[in-house]
Amino acid sequence: MANMLEINELSGGYTPKKPVLHNVSFGVQKQEIVGLIGLNGAGKSTTIKHVLGLMDPQSGEVKINGLRFADNADQYRRSFAYIPETPLLYDELTLWEHLELTSVAYGIDKSDFEQRAETLLKEFNMTKMKKWYPNHFSKGMRQKVMIMSAFLAEPELYVVDEPIVGLDPVGIQSFLNWISEMKKKGAGILMSTHILATAERYCDRFVILHQGKVVLTGTLDEMRLAIGKGDATLDDIYIEMTKDVQE
């Protein structure tokens, strides 16, 4: 199956003289969750910034459905939703207004919007906070606004950076159920996380980044085969791969 998100030989970073990413290549297909994992500073967020179109590749390319950000920024942006690690909210907008803003940005019609928004508010236990402003939200509630906004858009691709840190166990379960449901409906998901036990259960494939390079990629079984340890957990594989490169 063709990749929906395609990263080809991407090198990039914050200054041209010192790239952070070196020839990174991987893809995300429809109906799969790909876990992007690596140590602090490995380059996960930098990869995500390139996918979002916030940074230009120094070489190589990033395409969503065959389109680069530079080809058509509006169309490119509308094909994905991003759930950031740190929630970014507007102090002067209520929770409901945040959701409305998302629906306008993604061109969702009013009746679809209202039905989806009410369902999400119920799922994430936020119905009674509909008219609240962000300064009354806890950290987890702020994160839920970002999550609900992304799910409201129902994009083809979800780009998710550490989504469950700060959520309570019920919120985590709602997030994981919903993301699995979106996958079943055809979405592709790129998820960066340090929570390996969850990644192992929910991701179909993994990309292990180390020092800005892809050091291993594949399903859990493919990675086990690659390191020659048939019963390795994702933790074991991760430690093995980052240890090898450090030596």
Ligand SMILES: Nc1ncnc2c1ncn2[C@@H]1O[C@H](COP(=O)(O)OP(=O)(O)OP(=O)(O)O)[C@@H](O)[C@H]1O
């Ligand atoms: N704004 C920036 N300007 C310059 N260098 C940066 C900037 N942000 C990150 N870096 C550098 O890029 C490299 C990769 O960082 P990145 O944030 O992509 O890592 P990460 O894998 O997301 O780490 P973490 O798990 O800690 O979030 C690091 O060496 C970091 O110091």
